[in-house]
Amino acid sequence: MDPSQLLYAKTHEWAFVEDQDGGKVATVGISAFAIEALTDLVYLELPKVGSQTTAGQPFGEIESVKAVSDVYAPVTGEVIAVNEELPNKLESLNDDPYAGGWIAKIKITDESGLANLLDQPAYEKQCQEEG
Amino acid sequence: MTLAKTPLYDWHHAAGGRLVDFGGWSMPVQYTSIIDEHNATRTAVGMFDVSHMAxxxxxxxxxxxxxxxxxxxxxxxxxxxxxxxxxxxxxxxxxxxxxxxxxxxxxxxxxxxxxxxxxxxxxxxxxxxxHLPSEGVVFTDHTLETAMIAVQGPKAIAAVQPLCDVPISDLKYYSGALGTLCGEPALISRTGYTGEDGVEVTVPAAAAIAIWDQILNAAQPLGGLPCGLGARDTLRLEAAMPLYGHELSESIDPITAGLTFGVSFDHDFIGKDRLEAARDAAPPMVRVGFRCADRRVPREHCTVHIGDQQVGEVTSGTFSPTLNQPIAMGYVDPAIAVSGTAVEIDIRGKRVAAEVAPLPFYSRPRT
The missing domain is CATH 3.30.70.1400 (Aminomethyltransferase beta-barrel domains)
Known part of the structure; x- marks a missing residue:
C-alpha cells in the first residue's frame, strides 16, 4: 500500500478503498503515527468476519504495555475478511503498518462517511499538530 | 495547573522523552520502548529521574x-x-x-x-x-533544590562507583551514606523500586544534568539506558512493590495491604490502635498477584470473579516483559488468596482466565 494513496480517519486508522463487484471495499489498518505512539504492542483484537462496522465506532482494540486503545472503523459496512496472522506478528506493524499490517477488509454499505476521511497531506498536518 | 519540572526536564525533552503528568510533575513515561528500557534494567543498567519524589x-x-x-x-x-x-x-x-x-x-x-x-x-x-511540636524539630523541604536519580540493575554499581567516593559495595541494602559524586555533595543509598540491585543518588539540582550525563556515559557501554516511568511501573509490578494510589490509599491500612513488616508496634504512633485491631482481626481482603494465560492485560479497577461471585478487584496490571504475559496485583477475599486458584478477570466486559499467583513475580538472582 502506498501511504499517499490511502485515506485516514482522525482517530489514526487508514483505509484503502477500491471498487469490487460493483461496490466499494476498504482495506483498513492503523497508521504508522499511531503505531509509533503506542509502541510495545502486546495484543490486537480483530473484528469478526460478518460483523457490521459503523464509521467512527470501535471495531477492535489494540493493547500496548502501557494502555489499551480502541480501534475505530474508518468506514461503515460489513467485515468480509480479517488478517488472522497479524495478532501473532504485531512487531511487523512497527516495520510497515501499510503492507502486511492490514486488519480487515470491509464491504462498504454506506459511502456517506467517506467524505469525513482525510487525504495524506491533511492527516500528516493533524499528526504534526498532535506532536 | 502548570506542571512542575525536575532539574532534568530539559534533558528529557532534548532526548525525546514522552512527557506526561505524574503527580503534578511533567515526567518522561518512556524515551524509546518500555520493553527495551525494562530489559536494560533487568540485564544491565536503567537510569531513572526520580526527582519528583519529595x-x-x-x-x-x-x-x-x-x-x-x-x-x-x-x-x-x-x-x-x-x-x-x-x-x-x-x-x-x-x-x-x-x-x-x-x-x-x-x-x-x-x-x-x-x-x-x-x-x-x-x-x-x-x-x-x-503535628509538628512548637520547638525541638526543624522541618525543611529539600525537594526543589535537589535532584534524585535511581541507577538500577546488575551493572548499576559498576557504572556509579568510578564517579563516587563512597565504597558502594560496602553499603548494605537499605543503607545510605553522604559523600561526593562527580565532585558534588551527594547522598548515595542502596535502594530502589525495580527489584534490582542499585543505588539512588541525591545531588544538588544545579549539578543534576552534568551528573546524569556522566553516569549515563558510564552506563551506556555496559548496556544501560535512560528509562521512563513506564518501565519503572513494569519493573516495580514484577517485583510486587505497591504503588500509592493503586495498592495503597487512605481507605486501606498497612496490615490489610500486606505491609506488616513496615509496622513496629513497640512505639506509639498515629493510627496505632486501628492497626492493632486490624492485626488481631481476620483480614477483610488480601493482596495477591494474578497471572493471565491470554494476552489481554487486566488494568486497575477490573473486577475478579469465580462463577457469578465477585471475589476481588485489580489495583495494577501490566504486560510483564520478563514473563512475557500479563500480570496484575489486587485484593481478593481471603478464602481465595491461595496460589493457583483459578479466577476470571473482567476486562472491558469480557472475562479472561487468570490464576492467583505468588508475589513477587520476579526476584533477582542472588549473587
Whole structure:
C-alpha cells in the first residue's frame, strides 16, 4: 500500500478503498503515527468476519504495555475478511503498518462517511499538530 | 495547573522523552520502548529521574520522637546510615503515604531524611506541619533544590562507583551514606523500586544534568539506558512493590495491604490502635498477584470473579516483559488468596482466565 494513496480517519486508522463487484471495499489498518505512539504492542483484537462496522465506532482494540486503545472503523459496512496472522506478528506493524499490517477488509454499505476521511497531506498536518 | 519540572526536564525533552503528568510533575513515561528500557534494567543498567519524589529533612533534638509518632516504624532506633520502609497513617489507620526514613549525618550533624511520593508531597507536608511540636524539630523541604536519580540493575554499581567516593559495595541494602559524586555533595543509598540491585543518588539540582550525563556515559557501554516511568511501573509490578494510589490509599491500612513488616508496634504512633485491631482481626481482603494465560492485560479497577461471585478487584496490571504475559496485583477475599486458584478477570466486559499467583513475580538472582 502506498501511504499517499490511502485515506485516514482522525482517530489514526487508514483505509484503502477500491471498487469490487460493483461496490466499494476498504482495506483498513492503523497508521504508522499511531503505531509509533503506542509502541510495545502486546495484543490486537480483530473484528469478526460478518460483523457490521459503523464509521467512527470501535471495531477492535489494540493493547500496548502501557494502555489499551480502541480501534475505530474508518468506514461503515460489513467485515468480509480479517488478517488472522497479524495478532501473532504485531512487531511487523512497527516495520510497515501499510503492507502486511492490514486488519480487515470491509464491504462498504454506506459511502456517506467517506467524505469525513482525510487525504495524506491533511492527516500528516493533524499528526504534526498532535506532536 | 502548570506542571512542575525536575532539574532534568530539559534533558528529557532534548532526548525525546514522552512527557506526561505524574503527580503534578511533567515526567518522561518512556524515551524509546518500555520493553527495551525494562530489559536494560533487568540485564544491565536503567537510569531513572526520580526527582519528583519529595525529600524532607528533620533536624533537632526532638526529631526522633516526633517521627516516631508520625511513622509506623520507630525512626529513633534506626541505626546511623540505615534506611527503613514505613507508612504514614491517619487516625483511622488509613495509609496517607508509604515512605523511606533515613538516619544520616553523625554527631551534632545527625538528621533524618524522609522520601515521600510525589503526589503526596503537599498532603504529607501539611500533615507534618499539623503535628509538628512548637520547638525541638526543624522541618525543611529539600525537594526543589535537589535532584534524585535511581541507577538500577546488575551493572548499576559498576557504572556509579568510578564517579563516587563512597565504597558502594560496602553499603548494605537499605543503607545510605553522604559523600561526593562527580565532585558534588551527594547522598548515595542502596535502594530502589525495580527489584534490582542499585543505588539512588541525591545531588544538588544545579549539578543534576552534568551528573546524569556522566553516569549515563558510564552506563551506556555496559548496556544501560535512560528509562521512563513506564518501565519503572513494569519493573516495580514484577517485583510486587505497591504503588500509592493503586495498592495503597487512605481507605486501606498497612496490615490489610500486606505491609506488616513496615509496622513496629513497640512505639506509639498515629493510627496505632486501628492497626492493632486490624492485626488481631481476620483480614477483610488480601493482596495477591494474578497471572493471565491470554494476552489481554487486566488494568486497575477490573473486577475478579469465580462463577457469578465477585471475589476481588485489580489495583495494577501490566504486560510483564520478563514473563512475557500479563500480570496484575489486587485484593481478593481471603478464602481465595491461595496460589493457583483459578479466577476470571473482567476486562472491558469480557472475562479472561487468570490464576492467583505468588508475589513477587520476579526476584533477582542472588549473587
Amino acid at each position: 525529600r524532607f529533612r528533620f533536624d533537632g533534638a526532638g526529631a526522633g520522637d516526633f517521627l516516631d509518632k508520625l511513622l509506623t516504624r520507630k525512626a529513633s532506633v534506626v541505626p546511623m546510615g540505615k534506611i527503613r520502609y514505613s507508612l504514614v497513617c491517619n487516625d483511622e489507620g488509613g495509609i496517607l503515604d508509604d515512605v523511606l526514613i533515613y538516619n544520616l549525618g553523625e554527631g551534632d550533624n545527625q538528621y533524618f531524611w524522609l522520601v515521600v511520593n510525589a503526589g503526596n508531597r503537599q498532603k504529607i507536608a501539611a500533615w507534618i506541619e499539623q
